[in-house]
Amino acid sequence: xxxxxxxxxxxxxxxxxxxxxxxxxxxxxxxxxxxxxxxxxxxxxxxxxxxxxxxxxxxxxxxxxxxxxxxxxxxxxxxxxxxxxxxxxxxxxxxxxxxxxxxxxxxxxxxxxxxxxxxxxxxxxxxxxxxxxxxxxxxxxxxxxxxxxxxxxxxxxxxxxxxxxxxxxxxxxxxxxxxxxxxxxxxxxxxxxxxxxxxxxxxxxxxxxxxxxxxxxxxxxxxxxxxxxxxxxxxxxxxxxxxxxxxxxxxxxxxxxxxxxx
Amino acid sequence: xxxxxxxxxxxxxxxxxxxxxxxxxxxxxxxxxxxxxxxxxxxxxxxxxxxxxxxxxxxxxxxxxxxxxxxxxxxxxxxxxxxxxxxxxxxxxxxxxxxxxxx
Numbered sequence: 001x002x003x004x005x006x007x008x009x010x011x012x013x014x015x016x017x018x019x020x021x022x023x024x025x026x027x028x029x030x031x032x033x034x035x036x037x038x039x040x041x042x043x044x045x046x047x048x049x050x051x052x053x054x055x056x057x058x059x060x061x062x063x064x065x066x067x068x069x070x071x072x073x074x075x076x077x078x079x080x081x082x083x084x085x086x087x088x089x090x091x092x093x094x095x096x097x098x099x100x101x102x103x104x105x106x107x108x109x110x111x112x113x114x115x116x117x118x119x120x121x122x123x124x125x126x127x128x129x130x131x132x133x134x135x136x137x138x139x140x141x142x143x144x145x146x147x148x149x150x151x152x153x154x155x156x157x158x159x160x161x162x163x164x165x166x167x168x169x170x171x172x173x174x175x176x177x178x179x180x181x182x183x184x185x186x187x188x189x190x191x192x193x194x195x196x197x198x199x200x201x202x203x204x205x206x207x208x209x210x211x212x213x214x215x216x217x218x219x220x221x222x223x224x225x226x227x228x229x230x231x232x233x234x235x236x237x238x239x240x241x242x243x244x245x246x247x248x249x250x251x252x253x254x255x256x257x258x259x260x261x262x
Numbered sequence: 263x264x265x266x267x268x269x270x271x272x273x274x275x276x277x278x279x280x281x282x283x284x285x286x287x288x289x290x291x292x293x294x295x296x297x298x299x300x301x302x303x304x305x306x307x308x309x310x311x312x313x314x315x316x317x318x319x320x321x322x323x324x325x326x327x328x329x330x331x332x333x334x335x336x337x338x339x340x341x342x343x344x345x346x347x348x349x350x351x352x353x354x355x356x357x358x359x360x361x362x363x364x365x
Binding site for chain 1: 356359
């Protein structure tokens with residue numbers, strides 16, 4: 001895994017977050033308590049003098065890891081976050097990708113409609129999955145959350161679209177250009193708090209975090225962030241190999257994402 | 263005296279776990295959380311029946327609770343009843359550590 005210039009990545013992400021706040025009336029951010037979305041919040045604090053000036057949404061299906069809930073409470077207090085918890089139903093007949101996708105999307109749709117958010121900051125990265133690699137930094141969604149991946153806006157010289165579908169919203173992706181090792185290197189540099197599940201215990205740790213149903217640990221002796229970075233420098237396993245939803249075929253994922261599923 | 267209290271906390275945990283299986287209400291989960299704090303519980307592992315194919319599988323899913331030596335001390339459901347619906351309730355295991363290693 002190749003490390004990129006952190007200062008450049010940080011500057012660009014801060015610019016993107018500030019642009020989002022400037023261009024849209026009602027911005028919110030998704031937070032899963034994972035390393036990426038927590039890094040995004042840390043960048044937002046840098047962008048806005050130590051504050052996160054928009055609501056932070058946790059879509060909660062009720063079966064997250066207890067450590068995730070504890071981390072949520074701790075960081076919400078420490079960083080004085082305006083936290084909104086959107087409860088999503090668990091529909092067992094849709095287990096696996098669909099459970100996370102369909103149910104969380106429904107919960108998010110209700111919330112977006114209730115609060116009238118017009119922009120949503122989401123912490124996906126291009127290197128995570130082929131489908132995510134197709135995303136734009138400012139990515140429009142229509143009122144049904146559909147993504148027209150064949151007809152995306154141009155993004156030339158950091159000019160990002162602010163054109164909204166009447167009742168749609170824009171997804172803002174400030175971490176698109178970051179890769180996994182950049183995130184960990186930044187976390188180490190900025191001393192960003194992390195969910196303890198990322199660290200090894202009993203020879204296992206979680207490299208990517210979802211809920212208790214769809215995430216499995218990996219074999220690892222990485223007990224601290226330095227160890228994680230060393231591990232990533234030599235691994236050839238994909239980051240999301242332990243996530244059930246990513247085992248769907250790529251074209252299926254793309255189709256579902258274009259229809260509005262997360 | 264200490265041994266008596268430890269045994270009492272363990273019994274309370276087991277009893278409350280049984281109550282939760284019969285009635286996983288918000289009220290019973292709150293009582294369970296209080297007992298869990300006083301107990302020797304340290305780790306948890308969540309187990310799902312098959313792949314959550316039906317509501318029944320969901321109801322059968324549970325969390326094993328272990329002491330510091332990985333002895334099982336209780337098994338609890340991981341959902342609560344909210345009216346006629348079921349909601350996930352793993353938040354009630356806050357304070358415990360994931361057992362991490364797969365079986």
